[in-house]
Amino acid sequence: MDNCIGVSRLVMDYGKVRAVDDVSFDVGYGRVFGFLGPNGAGKTTTIKVLTTLVHPTAGQVSIFGKDVVRHAKEIKKRIGVVLQEPSFEGNVKVEKALDLYGMLWGLPGEKRRDRVRELLDKFDLQEIKGMKNDELSIGQRRRVQVAREFMHDMDLLFLDEPTVGLDPAARRMLLDYVKKHVHGGLTVFFTTHIMEEVEYLCDDIAIINKGRIVAIDTPAGLKQKYGGIKAVEIKLKEASAQSVMWLVRPISGDTMIETPASDTIRISSKDAQDMLVKIIEALAKSGVQMESVSVNPPTLEEVFLTVVDGARSSS
Template sequence: MGRKESILLYSIEINSLSKSYGDFIAVDGIDLKVEKGKIFGFLGPNGAGKTTTMKMLTTLIPPSGGKMNILGIDGIKSPLEIRKKIGVVLQQPSYEPTLSVEKSLEKYGMMWNVEKKIRKNRVEELLISFDLADIRKKKNDDLSIGQRRRVQVAREFMHDMELLFLDEPTVGLDPSARRGLLDFIKGKVKDGLTIFFTTHILEEAEYLCDDIAIINKGKIIAVDTPADLKNKFGREKTIKIHVSEQKDMSSLLSGIPDCTVEHDSGTVLTVRSSQSEQVLQEILKILASNHVPVEDLSVVPTSLEEIFLSVVKNSNA
């Protein structure tokens, strides 16, 4: 009974999954569960094991050890069954140089045996959704890098799938196209699709993902929602204060506990603290007693990017 419930709840379950190349361990016995109908962010620095993990999950390479269950299917015993139910957009460019944009979409639908009427409707929907309608007759070879990337991602939605793997899908896209793609993905998840998503743009992960795992040196070092990662690792806040006089702020504030002055230009003061409210009150008292007028101030929460860098740095220590 427990196993049946687990299959219904999770699109991906991996236990002690590993991959070695000789003496080099690329992925070191990781455990993960990805809920159905969620967007799961998989983050890590270059060489951390992200792409290797994705290649195992998409059955492109076999693991060296461990177990993986994809959509209720044993990923080691039945890789072909899994491939029928998933979509994959890898980081490497992939396009048909001589085909037009609309013909590329059409061909991909045919490859997946999508019936003609549905195929035609999907081509039109995707041309609009990915802002490709104006270049539908252009050959892929004549497109910009960003346009090719949009075609590469769009064509994956020509077929039905339960789970989609996206490896750096917004590479080469301008901010407008990037936001359009992320919003399109959000809409598909509302229809029940599960997405496994890698990116180096932490704002994307924060905007898009329900849960996030951080991997470094082949090991998972943190798994949680973006909000809980912030609560767990992002207690520090940044205080920025603009004053109207040139002063040695570092010396003035040296006695305040839990107060790290990161930048002091004389008129701009940047402080980090996990006790931001108390520290700010102390700073304002000191500035007032020294007759230093404050022009502007702000307290900024720690960003997901700062947390990512901190978690990775601590795992390397």
């Protein structure tokens, strides 16, 4: 009863395709759970099982301590879901669409009007409230779709890549709005491909790959666990990063190299520090001047790539 979501040995098959393969995890009340993984990993499928839209092939799932198959109706009343695919009528105006959704959830008139007003404001929809859904841009449509879900009260909200197509301001606004509700007691199950969003919002993270969970921890815990991997950054004084790659490549081998700025080289590897010494030597020998050098803990993106890649090559 302590957990909001409890998943034990969940399996989900679509015919011969095993989309979710023996997955177990728990999500405590009031937490934001980030569910990450490459395309086709099984995130949306898991959400569909957890939100009672499809029946699991095997395993147990409980939401609010109740079995998701046996108590689907009860559970549905207390959850919100924003799916990946767009989900409503094209010729209904934005304001009307919010109102109708509130009506569907049985919100009384005045509460509905207040809620519509708040959401039009918060999701920056005032200017387009008289437009039909079909006439909206992709990002505007997504904003309406997410806003709409906040028309009703809920204890648990599933957001499947809610920020796709949103501009930076809209994205930040959405994350802050979700955060505010989490402080009010909401539990959130969240998928995204953007690691900064995970850092900003999530208390716990699971990384799923090919239907299996390959890592699960807090963001800090994950970084610590994969902390052997360090990112080394060398900022050059005058030369461009590209122009010295011929010096760096033979030392770094297959290691991932990025150029986050035109004068900066970033290497992420377990051997980053050894490489760093060699690269500095090589650069100095060729008379390339360096502005600064730093060794940093891995970013969540690096952890993600390592974990997913590791799972790929070991399978």
